[in-house]
Amino acid sequence: MKWLLFRCLVVSPLIVGSAGAFGLGWWWAMIPALLLNCLYWYRYNSNFAISDFSTEIRALIIGFIYYFGIFSIILIVNRYNLYQISIYYPFLIIPYNISTIAAGGFMMYHNLGWMFIATFWSSIMGMVIYQIKTHRLPKLDKRKSGGLLILVLVSLLPFYQHFATNLRFTQDYGMSSELSLRQYRPFMKNKALARLKTPATLRITHNYPRLNGATALYPIYSAAAQATYSGMNAKQAAKMIRVDTTPKAFNSLIQHKSDITFMAQPSPAQYKAAKKAHIHLRLTKLGTEAFVFFVNKKNPVNNLTISQIQSIYQRKTIFWSNVGGKFSPIQPFQRAEGSGSQTAMEQLVMKDKKLVKPLRYQATDGMGFLIDEIAGYNNHSNAIGYSFRFYATQMKHNKKIKLIKINGVTPTAANIRNGKYPLVGHFYAITRDNPSQNSTKLIHWLQTNQGQRLIDKTGYVGLK
Numbered sequence: 001m002k003w004l005l006f007r008c009l010v011v012s013p014l015i016v017g018s019a020g021a022f023g024l025g026w027w028w029a030m031i032p033a034l035l036l037n038c039l040y041w042y043r044y045n046s047n048f049a050i051s052d053f054s055t056e057i058r059a060l061i062i063g064f065i066y067y068f069g070i071f072s073i074i075l076i077v078n079r080y081n082l083y084q085i086s087i088y089y090p091f092l093i094i095p096y097n098i099s100t101i102a103a104g105g106f107m108m109y110h111n112l113g114w115m116f117i118a119t120f121w122s123s124i125m126g127m128v129i130y131q132i133k134t135h136r137l138p139k140l141d142k143r144k145s146g147g148l149l150i151l152v153l154v155s156l157l158p159f160y161q162h163f164a165t166n167l168r169f170t171q172d173y174g175m176s177s178e179l180s181l182r183q184y185r186p187f188m189k190n191k192a193l194a195r196l197k198t199p200a201t202l203r204i205t206h207n208y209p210r211l212n213g214a215t216a217l218y219p220i221y222s223a224a225a226q227a228t229y230s231g232m233n234a235k236q237a238a239k240m241i242r243v244d245t246t247p248k249a250f251n252s253l254i255q256h257k258s259d260i261t262f263m264a265q266p267s268p269a270q271y272k273a274a275k276k277a278h279i280h281l282r283l284t285k286l287g288t289e290a291f292v293f294f295v296n297k298k299n300p301v302n303n304l305t306i307s308q309i310q311s312i313y314q315r316k317t318i319f320w321s322n323v324g325g326k327f328s329p330i331q332p333f334q335r336a337e338g339s340g341s342q343t344a345m346e347q348l349v350m351k352d353k354k355l356v357k358p359l360r361y362q363a364t365d366g367m368g369f370l371i372d373e374i375a376g377y378n379n380h381s382n383a384i385g386y387s388f389r390f391y392a393t394q395m396k397h398n399k400k401i402k403l404i405k406i407n408g409v410t411p412t413a414a415n416i417r418n419g420k421y422p423l424v425g426h427f428y429a430i431t432r433d434n435p436s437q438n439s440t441k442l443i444h445w446l447q448t449n450q451g452q453r454l455i456d457k458t459g460y461v462g463l464k
Contacts, residue, residue, distance in 0.1 A: 004056060007044065008063030008123070012037050016119045024111050034122040041126025053127065053138065060123050061151075068116040072157060080165040082109040110165075113158040121155065167315070167329065169360050170375050184219045186226035186241055187234040193223050194457040200227040202445040208232065209439040212242045212249040213262030214340045216391035217427055219458050220286075221262045224446060227454060247338035253430060254279045259439045261430045262286075264388075267343040280433040284443050287455045287462045290389040290411040291344045291423040294401045296381050301325040303405040306422060309349055312384065315356045320382060333377040333385040334358035341387050348423050349386075389416075390459045416461045427460070 016033045023030025050056060078084035131137040140148065183192040208229055211221045225232075225241050232240070244252060246263050250270050253261040254277045266274070266281070274281050293309065295301060301324055304312075311317040312332050321327040334355065335342040346355065361375035377385035379400055387396075389411050392403065403411055407422050415421040429443045445451045452462035 001055060001059060004059035005062060008059045009066060012040070012063070012119050012123055013067070015040055016115060016122070020115065023115060024109075027111055027114060030111075030115060030118060034118050037119060037122040038126040038129070041123045042130050043126075045127055045130035050127075050130070051136065053131065053136075056127060057124075060120060060127075064116065064120040064151075067119070068113060068154075068157075071113055071116060072161070075161055075165075080161065080168055082165060082169070110162070113161055117155045117158065163329065166331075167318070167359075168357070170331070170378065181215070181218060181243055184222050185234065186222045186229075186237045187232060193219065193226060194454055194459075195223070196227055196450065196454055196457075198450075200445070201448070201450055202228045202441055203230045204228050204438050204442065205230045207436065207438050208240050209259040209436060209442055210240050210242075210257070211260050211262070212244055212252050212258040213260075214246040214249065214264065214427075215243055216289075216340065216388045216395065217262040218243040219390075219395070220455055220460060221260070221429075223454055223458055224442065224451070228442060228445060246340040246343075247336070250338075250430075253432065256432075259431065259436060260443065262427065263430065264289075264340040264344055264425055264427050265347060266430070267338055267346070269338060270343075282431045282433055282435065283428045284430075284447070285426045285463060286429055286443075286446050287452070287460045288416055288424050288426055289460055290416050290421050291341075291348050291386065291425055292389045292392055292403045292411045293384060293386045293406065294377075294392055294403050295384050296379050297400050297402045298381060299325060299402075301404065302402075303408055305407050306349060309406075310353050313345075313350065313355050314353060326381075328382040331359060331378075331380060331383045332356075333375060333383060335386070336374050344388070344425050345386055348425050394459050413461050 015037045016030070018033070019036055020030040020033025023033065044050070045056075074084075075082070128137065138144075182188070183190050186193065208225075211225060213221055222241055222243075225237065229237070229240075242252075242258070243249070247270075249258065249261045249263060250266060251273075252258040254274050265283075271281070293304065299320070301320060304323060308317065308323050312323075312330055313334075317323060318329055319325075319327055320330055334345070335358075359375045361373055377383060379398070389403070392398075392401075405411075409415055409421045411421050411423075416424055429446065431439055431443070435443075446455070447463070449464060452464045455462040
């Protein structure tokens with residue numbers, strides 16, 4: 001028995017792990033190694049004229065339980081995070097040698113479970129071929145048939161493991177998050193920047209307020225600065241009118257690096273950070289914007305209710321077929337914590353319901369180091385993402401996506417104004433308490449008819 005265990009735990013893994021190492025990346029590259037392993041077990045049975053197959057099968061099952069069983073337990077413990085396996089698991093599968101090095105060094109674990117299962121069944125196949133050739137193939141009684149059925153069902157577990165992993169992680173980087181903001185820079189004669197037909201009623205000639213804010217709102221405060229800042233050039237504007245994304249822009253405000261930050265309602269964590277810095281925030285409403293959801297243009301789903309979206313992002317609804325689509329698992333993408341979109345998702349959509357952990361992008365870079373971050377929307381046929389209407393349709397327009405109706409209402413400017421579209425939030429000009437005189441003037445001007453007209457011309461919906 002001990003030599004049988006040696007063959008099951010060491011020899012077969014050496015054969016498959018050496019000749020089939022590329023199978024970790026491409027499953028079909030495992031086939032030659034499996035044929036070699038099948039031949040090895042056929043020759044072993046033939047050379048020793050094996051007649052006690054039950055002992056041989058028990059030894060193979062022990063090897064199968066050791067490799068695939070431990071692999072499955074580690075996956076469950078680490079919530080199907082394949083890359084957590086690299087911490088300790090390769091040392092437990094050293095007999096797979098070259099494959100062990102590849103798995104541990106290059107984080108190639110996606111086909112590892114299949115390699116263990118294929119090793120087991122190719123060994124069984126070699127034994128069965130010998131039995132057939134020597135007319136020793138035993139008949140299957142109920143007990144043996146039941147055992148065989150259990151082994152077959154267990155061997156299908158990698159399908160579920162792959163499914164469970166894909167619910168939490170992706171190896172697709174997604175659509176590029178890069179956005180050219182040059183077209184919205186002030187004092188550069190950009191056609192994309194909104195302009196008033198008449199000169200602004202406010203002129204700021206000195207002590208210019210330092211502006212920062214969410215990427216999606218950059219066209220508004222950039223256009224406002226261009227309309228009201230007199231005597232400024234593009235080089236000066238690059239320092240005074242910045243766009244550092246919502247989290248960084250908010251931090252710049254509480255760190256006294258900017259005077260006005262333009263963004264949606266701050267998150268509870270951001271309010272807490274301001275309080276910790278002894279900063280009292282002053283929020284002034286400037287306009288409204290729709291919070292939208294989008295999917296691949298070929299996705300047959302055109303409408304979702306808020307309760308369906310909540311269910312999707314709580315992982316209670318897993319398949320598109322549950323909401324009128326195809327039988328395909330839903331990939332619900334989220335945004336980074338503290339971003340305007342994520343805060344809106346939590347406050348406008350989920351409310352008192354808790355979001356599941358966001359889908360994460362995992363891969364290795366050219367040096368073999370692990371990249372693990374919140375995944376960006378990839379527009380696969382089963383993906384769903386969210387953002388603000390102007391950002392999704394104007395700043396980063398993509399013809400391959402479509403906005404979906406919410407509760408049967410399309411997110412148009414008219415439906416935002418009349419209140420029919422259910423997911424509408426305000427955006428604000430936020431200052432510290434006791435803002436400068438010019439900061440106050442600029443905010444007040446944005447609330448006037450002229451300022452509101454500029455907001456409308458930008459593509460947002462003003463308050464008036």
